[in-house]
Amino acid sequence: MTTGWVPFARRRALRFLTSLWVLVTAAFLMIHLIPGDPVRESLGLTAPPDLVAARRAALGLDDPLPVQYWHYLSGLFRGEFGTSLISGTPVGSLIGDRLPATVQLAVLAFLVVVAVAVPVGVVMAVLTKGGRRRGGELAFTSTSVVLAAIPEFLLAVGLVSLLAVQLNLFPVAGNDAAGSWVLPVLALAIGPAAVLARIVRVELLSVLGNDYVRTARAKRLPSRLVYVRHALPNAVTATLTLGGMMLAALVAGTVLVENVFAWPGLGSTIVGSIQQKDYPAVQGIVLVYGAGVLLVNLVVDVVLAMLDPRSTIREA
Amino acid sequence: MRRLTVLRSPVGAASAVLLTVLLALAILAPVLWGDRAAAIDTDALQQGPSADHLLGTDQLGRDIFFRVLVATRLTIGLALLATVIGVVTGLVLGSVPSVLPRWAARIVISGVNIAVAFPGLLLALFFAVIFGTGTIGAVLAIAFAITPSFARLTQTLTASVSGRDFIAAARVCGVGRFRLLTRHVLPNIAEPLVINATLAAGSALTAFAGLSFLGIGVQAPSYDWGRLLGEGLNRIYISPAPALGPAIAVVLAGLAFNLFGEAAAAGHRQRSHRATAVPATTSSAPDDGGLLTVRNLHVSFPGGITPVRGVSFTVHNGEMIGVVGESGSGKSLTALAVSRLVEHPGTVTADALEFGGKPLDRTPDRELGTRLAMVFQDPTTSFNPTKRIGRQLSEVSEVHQGLGRVAAARKAVDRLGAVRIPEPERRAKQYPHEFSGGMRQRAMIAMGLMGEPQLVIADEPTTALDVTVQREVLKLLATIREDRSAAVLLISHDITVVAQTCDRVLVMYAGRIVEELPTDELFTAARHPYTTALLKAVPDLDTDRGAPLAVIPGRPPEPGEIGRGCPFAPRCPLADDQCRTEEPELTDFGPDHRVACWKSETELAGVR
Numbered sequence: 001m002t003t004g005w006v007p008f009a010r011r012r013a014l015r016f017l018t019s020l021w022v023l024v025t026a027a028f029l030m031i032h033l034i035p036g037d038p039v040r041e042s043l044g045l046t047a048p049p050d051l052v053a054a055r056r057a058a059l060g061l062d063d064p065l066p067v068q069y070w071h072y073l074s075g076l077f078r079g080e081f082g083t084s085l086i087s088g089t090p091v092g093s094l095i096g097d098r099l100p101a102t103v104q105l106a107v108l109a110f111l112v113v114v115a116v117a118v119p120v121g122v123v124m125a126v127l128t129k130g131g132r133r134r135g136g137e138l139a140f141t142s143t144s145v146v147l148a149a150i151p152e153f154l155l156a157v158g159l160v161s162l163l164a165v166q167l168n169l170f171p172v173a174g175n176d177a178a179g180s181w182v183l184p185v186l187a188l189a190i191g192p193a194a195v196l197a198r199i200v201r202v203e204l205l206s207v208l209g210n211d212y213v214r215t216a217r218a219k220r221l222p223s224r225l226v227y228v229r230h231a232l233p234n235a236v237t238a239t240l241t242l243g244g245m246m247l248a249a250l251v252a253g254t255v256l257v258e259n260v261f262a263w264p265g266l267g268s269t270i271v272g273s274i275q276q277k278d279y280p281a282v283q284g285i286v287l288v289y290g291a292g293v294l295l296v297n298l299v300v301d302v303v304l305a306m307l308d309p310r311s312t313i314r315e316a
Numbered sequence: 317m318r319r320l321t322v323l324r325s326p327v328g329a330a331s332a333v334l335l336t337v338l339l340a341l342a343i344l345a346p347v348l349w350g351d352r353a354a355a356i357d358t359d360a361l362q363q364g365p366s367a368d369h370l371l372g373t374d375q376l377g378r379d380i381f382f383r384v385l386v387a388t389r390l391t392i393g394l395a396l397l398a399t400v401i402g403v404v405t406g407l408v409l410g411s412v413p414s415v416l417p418r419w420a421a422r423i424v425i426s427g428v429n430i431a432v433a434f435p436g437l438l439l440a441l442f443f444a445v446i447f448g449t450g451t452i453g454a455v456l457a458i459a460f461a462i463t464p465s466f467a468r469l470t471q472t473l474t475a476s477v478s479g480r481d482f483i484a485a486a487r488v489c490g491v492g493r494f495r496l497l498t499r500h501v502l503p504n505i506a507e508p509l510v511i512n513a514t515l516a517a518g519s520a521l522t523a524f525a526g527l528s529f530l531g532i533g534v535q536a537p538s539y540d541w542g543r544l545l546g547e548g549l550n551r552i553y554i555s556p557a558p559a560l561g562p563a564i565a566v567v568l569a570g571l572a573f574n575l576f577g578e579a580a581a582a583g584h585r586q587r588s589h590r591a592t593a594v595p596a597t598t599s600s601a602p603d604d605g606g607l608l609t610v611r612n613l614h615v616s617f618p619g620g621i622t623p624v625r626g627v628s629f630t631v632h633n634g635e636m637i638g639v640v641g642e643s644g645s646g647k648s649l650t651a652l653a654v655s656r657l658v659e660h661p662g663t664v665t666a667d668a669l670e671f672g673g674k675p676l677d678r679t680p681d682r683e684l685g686t687r688l689a690m691v692f693q694d695p696t697t698s699f700n701p702t703k704r705i706g707r708q709l710s711e712v713s714e715v716h717q718g719l720g721r722v723a724a725a726r727k728a729v730d731r732l733g734a735v736r737i738p739e740p741e742r743r744a745k746q747y748p749h750e751f752s753g754g755m756r757q758r759a760m761i762a763m764g765l766m767g768e769p770q771l772v773i774a775d776e777p778t779t780a781l782d783v784t785v786q787r788e789v790l791k792l793l794a795t796i797r798e799d800r801s802a803a804v805l806l807i808s809h810d811i812t813v814v815a816q817t818c819d820r821v822l823v824m825y826a827g828r829i830v831e832e833l834p835t836d837e838l839f840t841a842a843r844h845p846y847t848t849a850l851l852k853a854v855p856d857l858d859t860d861r862g863a864p865l866a867v868i869p870g871r872p873p874e875p876g877e878i879g880r881g882c883p884f885a886p887r888c889p890l891a892d893d894q895c896r897t898e899e900p901e902l903t904d905f906g907p908d909h910r911v912a913c914w915k916s917e918t919e920l921a922g923v924r
Contacts, residue, residue, distance in 0.1 A: 019430045131661055153526055218690035
């Protein structure tokens with residue numbers, strides 16, 4: 001299309017790869033930064049020394065650091081994440097088992113966030129434009145501030161107590177029945193939806209003050225077209241930037257929510273692994289979460305560039 | 317002083333009270349109720365809420381309510397400790413780049429940029445693995461999870477301050493880089509940093525509760541709210557109170573920090589507003605039926621501000637009328653009002669506001685969209701940056717003329733060609749930022765030509781353009797007027813632009829028309845002292861280049877400042893007591909010539 005695309009793609013890909021390399025290196029170093037011997041830590045003080053030595057050798061921890069780093073990197077390229085210290089199974093297959101449940105939960109929650117927050121934000125912006133309906137604005141803002149301030153795992157506890165235990169509407173835990181999706185998704189979605197609705201409203205209001213919106217009105221377009229066709233795409237830039245950060249935070253939020261609902265995803269696995277000091281498993285899962293976040297950011301930037309051609313020139 | 321303004325807002329005051337209560341609890345609760353929280357009662361294991369135990373008891377029969385109260389100290393203390401460590405580390409990481417050599421600064425900055433992309437909880441989990449599970453590990457984990465965002469904030473704020481004049485001045489004076497940072501930069505960004513630290517403390521508190529809840533934070537026998545919550549959740553089937561108690565405590569404390577931070581931030585942003593009252597005045601003018609009839613038009617805003625005060629004029633078919641005045645004279649608002657584009661909270665009233673013989677507010681959009689064209693001042697901002705030019709033109713025909721997408725696009729290309737944009741097919745597919753300023757303004761005119769305009773309202777159409785392009789745009793407007801016999805209302809602060817192109821001139825001052833006359837009489841018969849002063853301020857070839865340029869002394873009044881009398885009186889060489897107490901009406905002075913001035917023709921002739 002325009003000349004901005006090629007340099008943009010090159011710059012963005014470079015940033016993604018650098019971040020990925022930093023992430024992989026950090027995950028590799030994690031085991032070495034732990035004070036003391038990770039194997040001894042993991043197996044406990046009572047473990048016989050020859051077992052510890054055998055495990056160390058099996059993990060390659062006795063090799064020089066650069067050699068270990070090389071083995072780690074080349075293993076990752078072959079899709080090998082190492083072996084769990086506790087169960088002895090490959091971490092890769094552990095992740096393969098648990099990842100889908102987490103991804104489904106995060107994606108569904110994000111869809112709910114967007115489906116609720118964008119219309120609510122747009123409607124609130126239109127209703128409170130130019131200082132109209134102060135009372136409605138105040139009610140909306142304070143509700144969203146309070147909802148956004150409640151951390152997702154506390155919301156989860158509240159939802160469980162009210163809707164699952166008291167009213168017995170939904171299952172308390174697990175992901176077997178369709179109804180068991182409702183509470184985890186709600187717990188994840190309510191806070192971000194409140195934040196996003198507020199952002200959409202503020203962004204749309206600031207866009208509505210622009211000259212090109214006046215132009216659109218001067219063309220006597222129906223107000224529906226003015227808002228949806230002319231104002232909304234321009235509010236998308238900031239909304240999506242913040243929305244991307246929120247999606248990344250939502251990925252992290254699944255860790256806590258999964259633990260409340262005993263959701264069979266990566267989040268409950270990583271916490272168990274940290275408590276059991278199963279370092280290779282933690283290493284692998286951290287890598288997956290981190291890569292997920294980087295991927296989300298990349299997708300957001302590419303979508304932004306497609307929606308607003310000027311963003312390919314920016315930040316150069 | 318400024319810190320106290322936080323308390324004046326209801327949210328700020330409420331959250332301040334909540335914070336004080338929390339701090340008092342943190343200090344006093346372990347002293348007052350430490351024993352009761354630790355008392356083991358084997359007769360009352362895992363009870364539900366009762367009069368004796370408000371939130372029930374735990375598996376050792378200890379009272380959960382008192383345990384929640386006592387846990388305030390550890391919870392708040394750890395959250396504050398983590399915040400302080402995180403903020404200080406972030407401050408260091410964020411400000412060292414300005415004292416480091418360039419290559420090292422780049423490494424620090426890109427490291428921060430990468431880390432900031434990861435959510436805090438993930439960073440906290442990562443560090444929790446390294447530092448081990450337990451209280452100290454969790455404090456460090458949360459501290460380092462806060463660090464990147466604070467480093468980023470410090471960088472941004474430092475960069476914004478570094479560009480200011482006083483920093484440049486200090487640098488010129490030879491102040492060292494370290495001293496510059498500590499003495500000049502940091503004090504100037506302290507307030508936003510403190511506000512964000514308050515917000516960070518709120519999230520540190522909830523994050524800590526999360527870690528303890530997961531069993532990675534505080535370990536038994538110590539307990540904080542998160543740990544109590546985790547213990548309570550196991551029994552939520554039997555009794556919700558042991559889980560809800562600590563959960564509510566976390567939410568309240570988190571809200572207290574967040575709301576206090578938000579209120580402080582709002583106080584930081586607040587700007588003072590001022591408003592003054594204006595006496596209402598009216599004027600009337602004779603007119604006959606024209607294309608656009610405006611009689612006694614007022615535009616006002618809340619607070620008694622009325623920037624347009626009783627404007628009356630008529631535009632006939634095919635006529636080109638200029639409206640001149642300084643900025644703030646109300647000319648642009650007049651243009652917006654007659655095109656029905658003034659938005660809430662502005663209100664428009666008029667005895668008559670008619671377009672094509674019909675009241676403007678009853679003219680359907682379809683008619684206005686095709687018969688009334690608008691050209692705005694800044695073509696850069698007046699096009700939607702996310703839409704192709706052709707699309708922005710063609711939608712007019714799609715919406716108002718029922719054309720299909722293809723036919724409308726073809727018409728857009730045709731109109732772009734009509735305003736002499738080269739290669740209109742290719743140009744129609746481009747975005748506004750790929751057009752030059754003059755070309756954008758011509759495209760804006762082409763947008764007006766998508767319909768069959770009878771009136772083109774051009775609000776400072778050439779102000780944002782350079783002189784050579786100005787001529788083209790004015791010529792284009794003149795051509796449209798000839799070819800389509802459309803009337804043009806040209807608004808400009810430049811009296812020479814109006815003099816070159818228009819048939820008739822309306823001179824506006826302080827929200828009113830002070831003189832209306834044919835253009836060819838402008839240089840010979842202008843009467844109002846303001847008009848003559850405007851004309852004198854225009855340099856021409858005979859102007860003595862050694863003498864300073866003529867200016868009108870003083871400044872025009874703000875819409876809120878207009879009081880009794882002629883608003884121009886303070887700047888007028890002829891003003892007398894009558895001028896200062898009574899505002900003159902616009903009255904006939906000759907054929908097609910109206911003036912709002914108390915002075916007689918002989919007196920006025922004297923100042924020319």
